[in-house]
Amino acid sequence: MMKLKRIFLAGIVAGVVFNMSPMGMAAQPSVPVNATCIVTPREKLDGKTFVKYHGKTYGFCCKSCVKKFRKNPEKYITRFAASQNCIAGVCTDKKGDV
Numbered sequence: 001m002m003k004l005k006r007i008f009l010a011g012i013v014a015g016v017v018f019n020m021s022p023m024g025m026a027a028q029p030s031v032p033v034n035a036t037c038i039v040t041p042r043e044k045l046d047g048k049t050f051v052k053y054h055g056k057t058y059g060f061c062c063k064s065c066v067k068k069f070r071k072n073p074e075k076y077i078t079r080f081a082a083s084q085n086c087i088a089g090v091c092t093d094k095k096g097d098v
């Protein structure tokens with residue numbers, strides 16, 4: 001019986017080590033910060049064209065938008081950030097607009 005108990009305990013220890021391993025932190029799927037193409041906002045993402053820029057993932061509707069983005073990423077990111085201030089049609093970046 002002692003031997004079985006030792007195996008049982010070893011299993012618990014192994015389970016604890018497994019739970020403490022940083023597996024949950026590894027290999028996070030790339031989720032784009034934008035819901036529509038960052039270059040052509042009226043287009044939806046194609047679901048396979050992504051670019052990582054400054055630690056963030058941006059999605060695109062097509063490869064040609066990636067080329068445009070790479071030429072001037074800050075332009076599109078700035079525009080995207082500005083559009084994020086609008087929630088349900090209410091923009092907070094315009095003065096006097098409540």
Ligand SMILES: [Zn+2]
Pocket residue numbers: 037039040043060061062063064065
């Ligand atoms: Zn596109």
